[in-house]
Amino acid sequence: MFLTQPLRHVLARLLIVWLMLCVLAGATLSAWAQSSGGGVVWKICDPPPICFESKQAKEAWAKEEKCRFIEEVCEKTTPEQDKKGASEADKSLWGQLWDSVKGALTYGYEFVKGLYAGLKDQIADLTYLFTNTGDVIQGLIQLGKAFFEDPKGTLLSLGELLGQEAVDAITKATQCGAYDLGKVVATYVNPYFAVKLAQRLTKYGGKLADASKAVKRDYGCVSFAAGTLVFTANGLIPIEQVTVGQQVLSRNERNYADRSQAVTHTMNRQASAYQLLTTEGGSYRVTPEHPMWLQGKGWTPAEQIQPGDVLAGERLDSMVITNQAVAQPLRVYNLSVGRTPSYFVGTVGIWVHNIHCDTKVFSKPYKDLEPHERGFRGEYDVFKQLLDKGMQPVGKSFDPRGKDPQELFAKWYGSRGIDGIYKDADGNYIIIESKAMDGEKPGDPEGCKAKLCMTKNSGRQLSKNWVNERLKDLVDDPDELAKIKAAMKDGKVQRIYAQTDHKGTTYHHVVDLSNNDVELGKEWKP
CATH class of the missing domain: 2.170.16.10 (Hedgehog/Intein (Hint) domain)
Incomplete structure (x- = not known):
């Protein structure tokens, strides 16, 4: 599918909805989670061993068993309605994109809407995972076609990525229409792995078995x-x-x-x-x-x-x-x-x-995070805020876009030196050192928590000497490096301390006490 520039803008807005098609890739996390099966909130009830005297008794039994009856799950479309595709009113939502993909959407449109309804609370972070919109959209089309043309065969192909509980529930839910099936599958999704599956499907020409094997190689949890x-x-x-x-x-x-x-x-x-x-x-x-x-x-x-x-x-x-x-x-x-x-x-x-396999670091309450998870979360939140303000990371700065959480966490855990250098729309450089309250990062000096710490040989973090000694490790481009060094010498580089806690992130300028030492100055607004 060749995409014009206008279509790319449409895709960017609609990719969140499309991303829901890849939910089966998220079941990878269920296979990695504790042996109970991971993120399952409820399941579809097996036939009960008793007859119920009332609707209330039936509901109480289902609540105790943490399940829902199939007739309650199937609440919207029927399989026959799915074949009609989108309504005329809905087609307008897709704008110019509709003519390009309507053949693929015929079977999957209601499924996408169901997934969106079930996953709307998880959308916020997904936009930072995209690198090539065209590859992702083509892969999702292939996955949608595979699932709706042969749901059982698709489940079989993805079997090694699914926990048994997920397979059982999704199999039962195929009795529902596509919308309801999408909501059931959403119970098991972890969308962070969806982009990679979509890209692999595009690379392997829609061959689901090959794409699944590639994803397992990419994201196999270390064990x-x-x-x-x-x-x-x-x-x-x-x-x-x-x-x-x-x-x-x-x-x-x-x-x-x-x-x-x-x-x-x-x-x-x-x-x-x-x-x-x-x-x-x-x-x-x-x-x-x-x-x-x-x-x-x-x-x-x-x-x-x-x-x-x-x-x-x-x-x-x-x-x-x-x-x-x-x-x-x-x-x-x-x-x-x-x-x-x-x-x-x-x-x-x-x-x-023990590389962390659990990507819930993005969604767990701050108080429930381990110290190293807090350090990672703080740096991640800072990146998002600066990117939202139109700043772009420079060189090898922390950048989660297009990376799965396991790869991203491993890279962050092994990093040393400056956390990030950003450039604003006017070409000005901002150097960031990020800390998290009660958090830690292996690359920091021993015992350094939520403060700018003194190093053995080059002074306090964010001091002139400390920054200058570490610039070359973060910036490979010699021209960019020369510009940053010149701006540092002229005092035109902002050095900012960012601190994250359960309330959010605050930023402060640093004030030079000497070439080797700094203290916190006035607050900075990105």
């Missing part, structure tokens, strides 16, 4: 096989037996201090492939994406580890002997650790990351 031993306060315990609240040994990557930390989440899923990693200290079955600490290199995905590499251990390091990719399904497990997100596995204690 180990059952039986992998974890260092805990109670000794070595198989990873599948570790529970929330249990203390596991964890390492701070800033000072390499080992301390016990509480497990905050556990999860398991079916991986489509894994790495068989053999070392001097034993063998490990691990998903390809799982970061492990290589001496001299740092966090490295398991699939990139080579024979001869040395893995850091709790006491002794282990050299890698072989690393074999195995294209077979495997049930795998992972856990999240508070404060210092890493733990040790195997009898020798290989140091591994």
